[in-house]
Amino acid sequence: MSTKKALEENKNYKYGFETHLETSDFGFGLDETVIKKISNFKKEPKWLLDYRLRAFEYWKTLSEPTWAHVKYPKIDFQAVKYFSAPKSETEPKKSLDEVDPELLKTFDRLGIPLQEQKRISGVAVDVVFDSVSVGTTHQKELEKYGVVFCSFSEAVEKYPELIKKYLGTVVPYKDNFYAALNAAVFSDGSFAYIPEGVKCPLDLSTYFRINAKDTGQFERTLVIADKGASVNYLEGCTAPMRDENQLHAAVVELVTLEDAEIEYSTVQNWYPGSKEGKGGIYNFVTKRGKCLGARSKISWTQVEAGSAITWKYPSCLLVGAQSEGAFYSVAMTHDKMQADTGTKMIHVGPGTKSTIISKGISANQSVNTYRGQVKFMKTAKGARNYSQCDSMLVGDESSANTHPGIELLNNDVVIEHEASTTRLSEEQLFFLQSRGMDAEQAISLLVNGFCKDVFKTLPLEFSVEAVKLIEMKLENSVG
Amino acid sequence: MNLLEVKNLRAKIGNKEILKGLDLSIKPGETHIIMGPNGSGKSSLSKVLAGHPQFDEVSGEVLFESSFAMKNLFDWEAHERAHQGLFIAYQYPIEIPGISNRSFLEETLKAQCLAQGVDAPVGDEFDALIRNLSKHVGLTDDFLDRGLNQGFSGGEKKRNEMLQLLLLKPRLAILDETDSGLDVDAIKLISQAIQTYKTENPESSLIIITHYTKLIELVKPDQIHILANGKIEKSGGYEIADMIEKKGFNYSEVGK
Numbered sequence: 001m002s003t004k005k006a007l008e009e010n011k012n013y014k015y016g017f018e019t020h021l022e023t024s025d026f027g028f029g030l031d032e033t034v035i036k037k038i039s040n041f042k043k044e045p046k047w048l049l050d051y052r053l054r055a056f057e058y059w060k061t062l063s064e065p066t067w068a069h070v071k072y073p074k075i076d077f078q079a080v081k082y083f084s085a086p087k088s089e090t091e092p093k094k095s096l097d098e099v100d101p102e103l104l105k106t107f108d109r110l111g112i113p114l115q116e117q118k119r120i121s122g123v124a125v126d127v128v129f130d131s132v133s134v135g136t137t138h139q140k141e142l143e144k145y146g147v148v149f150c151s152f153s154e155a156v157e158k159y160p161e162l163i164k165k166y167l168g169t170v171v172p173y174k175d176n177f178y179a180a181l182n183a184a185v186f187s188d189g190s191f192a193y194i195p196e197g198v199k200c201p202l203d204l205s206t207y208f209r210i211n212a213k214d215t216g217q218f219e220r221t222l223v224i225a226d227k228g229a230s231v232n233y234l235e236g237c238t239a240p241m242r243d244e245n246q247l248h249a250a251v252v253e254l255v256t257l258e259d260a261e262i263e264y265s266t267v268q269n270w271y272p273g274s275k276e277g278k279g280g281i282y283n284f285v286t287k288r289g290k291c292l293g294a295r296s297k298i299s300w301t302q303v304e305a306g307s308a309i310t311w312k313y314p315s316c317l318l319v320g321a322q323s324e325g326a327f328y329s330v331a332m333t334h335d336k337m338q339a340d341t342g343t344k345m346i347h348v349g350p351g352t353k354s355t356i357i358s359k360g361i362s363a364n365q366s367v368n369t370y371r372g373q374v375k376f377m378k379t380a381k382g383a384r385n386y387s388q389c390d391s392m393l394v395g396d397e398s399s400a401n402t403h404p405g406i407e408l409l410n411n412d413v414v415i416e417h418e419a420s421t422t423r424l425s426e427e428q429l430f431f432l433q434s435r436g437m438d439a440e441q442a443i444s445l446l447v448n449g450f451c452k453d454v455f456k457t458l459p460l461e462f463s464v465e466a467v468k469l470i471e472m473k474l475e476n477s478v479g
Numbered sequence: 480m481n482l483l484e485v486k487n488l489r490a491k492i493g494n495k496e497i498l499k500g501l502d503l504s505i506k507p508g509e510t511h512i513i514m515g516p517n518g519s520g521k522s523s524l525s526k527v528l529a530g531h532p533q534f535d536e537v538s539g540e541v542l543f544e545s546s547f548a549m550k551n552l553f554d555w556e557a558h559e560r561a562h563q564g565l566f567i568a569y570q571y572p573i574e575i576p577g578i579s580n581r582s583f584l585e586e587t588l589k590a591q592c593l594a595q596g597v598d599a600p601v602g603d604e605f606d607a608l609i610r611n612l613s614k615h616v617g618l619t620d621d622f623l624d625r626g627l628n629q630g631f632s633g634g635e636k637k638r639n640e641m642l643q644l645l646l647l648k649p650r651l652a653i654l655d656e657t658d659s660g661l662d663v664d665a666i667k668l669i670s671q672a673i674q675t676y677k678t679e680n681p682e683s684s685l686i687i688i689t690h691y692t693k694l695i696e697l698v699k700p701d702q703i704h705i706l707a708n709g710k711i712e713k714s715g716g717y718e719i720a721d722m723i724e725k726k727g728f729n730y731s732e733v734g735k
Contacts, residue, residue: 422576426532431573432583434529435643436561436590445586449577 012476016241016271019106019211022087023130028214029078032056035184038083041090042153042187045160055173055183062177068340069369069401070309072245072282080247082185084212085132096135103134110238112207123203123234124149128219130212131187138202148193149204152220155191162193166224170253170290170317178249178284182218186251189219194229194260203459208237208250210270210281216247223253225260227293234462235266238306242271243279245308250285258293258320263301265458267466270306277336280308287314291323294349299326301457303466304339305473313371315344318352318380325354328454332470333366333398334477342371342403347380347413356387357453361424361470363394363477369401376413384414391421392450394477422450429478443474480544482507482651482684488539490527497523499709500539505651507544510677510685512695512720515706516728521688522570524706525653529567530557543651562594564650564683568640568657576626580639583627584609584646591647609646615675616641617668634665641672645679652676653686658694670697692720
């Protein structure tokens, strides 16, 4: 990319910088040796390596899913690096004070200060840089409440029983192509356990940063809320601007026991590629929560604002009686971006309830698809679902698709579905401007109006950031 | 001093010239009527003045009084023209689902108050104000909580425009065929709103674009203009309305 063009695009994507560090990686391509190296690097127990290898064997029998409404050249999985870490992170260290200053600077610049005195209060953060977790803040404070919050690798070492018990129980490696790939090569991610009856005193948060060239990020997150526990979990992510596409294939598993509650929010802002559609992240993610206990709740809120391609369906398995699942989503695509995103709500237990509110905004030549599946099993007597899928088109070259699906194995259920498509037009903007609002205020009002049902489910700081992000992207697309 | 001076105004969409050298002046407190056949450029005039982006070429001069000096209207962006006190009641008010009528009205008033450096009424104060005005134009409270103009009938949309007129108290209001498609009772309501606006804002001026002579009897204008073929063809008093009533717009053709 030429410097001038890079500067131009930088205005639109201020997280597009690259950190120059000495890195270690295991080279291109994937075979058993690479998986063994990853496992060995993390000093994993044998059962976990075996799990990875089983997943790898299975993955080799699969082919990439093609049913999504997205187009891209075939990925050469041997041209990807499956592990990359800053050299400094390959040495053992005791505390965040020992983190490479260059890394600290990077996260400062991303607005995630890690140093004790600069930290954001009220939020504990785990930061993942390429394939490794750099550090986790507020751990001591959380320990007082018995809350475990650490990198996945640390959890494997310290809490193997919990990992053994829950890993792959929500998203088995046989679930899909990318879940299998992730199970084989996952590097780092976050782990959280909220013990019985504890309302997590801080919001927990993971920030994912892809930095190294040609590298995929395959993180794994597992959050468990024990009986009566509750937690807010926030997730953010960014990557440098590059002309090549990069793969991000994560798996997130959530488990709630009786009366527990997890609210999981994501602001996804991976590099979306240039205006012409060059580069950007392929965001192929499997996220699922299992409401195992009665009356437990899992809610997904996602703001999808980045990535060249998003393929993602945060879902809920509603097993416990009267458990509740929710999916609130704003997916914004612009220029050549493509998103095929939505949710699955699988009602198993009696009296289970799910809510789906999806807002898709597509601008320029982008393609934005909502895909949903609501399934009521025989046992889900008296279950109910409410779905609302709204699309907003900006300009006349973008497109929106909606594929809601409902599957009924019993008739004792209540289903409500609403859908709409609107067009954000020059006329609407002009009307608001001619009533005294400047372009920024007008767009803000339009976006907020369209997305308010989703934004109001985000924690306040996140909501402010999300609104700004979407507004900025829309301004660039409209004006 | 005039409030508005339009001199030799021309506007094009593509190669088509829509306004072809239009002249018009209006003093503070005056009410002017503009009549004319379909396609004569009436709606384009209000859109050009408001700063609508659909025109490819605009020339001529439009001056607007601001702090006792005539300023070039085209130096201001659309929202700044609104801040200066220009208001258009649109012929086809746009629907914006998702934004409630209430929050639209609140944001609009806030933006204009901010520009004028005065405090905008908020909370209960705003609620009371807006409820009172709604009643005045014959809209019930539940309209406030619906999407902006969403599912409103033609008449309800026009009343909503009048509500905005009364709320924003502009210095120059252009009503673009506000009376078209309305029944007699609705026209009466609109004309009452116009009267209220004139009484409460005696220094403000009105340009009423209309096809019908009905409204003329109700608002008692200072001048009546015939707009045809992209310019003002004739200006005068009630006699013009009489002529049109009797002979239709061919009158102006005859007059040439």
